[in-house]
Amino acid sequence: MALETEVVAPRVQFTEADNAEIEAAHRRIFEAVAARKASEARAIMATHIEDVQARLDRTAASE
Numbered sequence: 001m002a003l004e005t006e007v008v009a010p011r012v013q014f015t016e017a018d019n020a021e022i023e024a025a026h027r028r029i030f031e032a033v034a035a036r037k038a039s040e041a042r043a044i045m046a047t048h049i050e051d052v053q054a055r056l057d058r059t060a061a062s063e
Contacts, residue, residue, distance in 0.1 A: 012056060012059055013059070014055060014059065018055050021051070022048075022051075022052065022055075025044065025047075025048040025051065026048075028044050029041055029044050029045050029048065032044055
């Protein structure tokens, strides 16, 4: 089955530094999940969501 989506939001252009930090957060979340450390994964994910929201807010403000 082929899946297709349509995104109805503007494309955000993060800096390379933003992308590096986001990728590092994803790695930390993955590693915590793989190690079965649910509380740690949850905490990292919560921090990551807040961080990405702040980056999105900052990017939107600069446009």
